[in-house]
Amino acid sequence: MPDDQHQTIDPAGLPPVITRYLAAHRARDTATALTTLTEDATVTDDGKTYEGVPAIADWLGRAASEYTYTTELTAAQRIDPSHYIATHHLEGDFPGGQVDLRFRFTLRDDLIEELVIEP
Numbered sequence: 001m002p003d004d005q006h007q008t009i010d011p012a013g014l015p016p017v018i019t020r021y022l023a024a025h026r027a028r029d030t031a032t033a034l035t036t037l038t039e040d041a042t043v044t045d046d047g048k049t050y051e052g053v054p055a056i057a058d059w060l061g062r063a064a065s066e067y068t069y070t071t072e073l074t075a076a077q078r079i080d081p082s083h084y085i086a087t088h089h090l091e092g093d094f095p096g097g098q099v100d101l102r103f104r105f106t107l108r109d110d111l112i113e114e115l116v117i118e119p
Contacts, residue, residue, distance in 0.1 A: 006077040045117040067094040
């Protein structure tokens with residue numbers, strides 16, 4: 001969908017399930033993060049796709065321990081009632097030291113069905 005169809009919203013206006021996932025992700029709370037996902041959820045990060053809760057749990061565990069970083073939610077967009085983008089600024093000890101990442105969420109039945117994380 002072209003960017004001109006995205007509606008900028010206050011990050012506080014993100015659906016509760018996204019807010020809960022982001023808070024858990026930031027706190028490295030894998031158990032809580034997993035409660036926000038559909039059973040058949042997929043996550044794509046760094047060009048790799050993880051399908052289903054067990055694979056996503058493994059990814060979350062690795063992602064939490066690989067680097068030390070801070071993250072700040074800097075923007076949010078609503079594409080439609082099921083699609084949102086949350087933009088984060090990360091700084092840490094990973095290659096490059098800082099990056100802006102877009103977390104693209106697809107929701108189904110008030111849970112996260114798909115998450116794509118990309119610059």
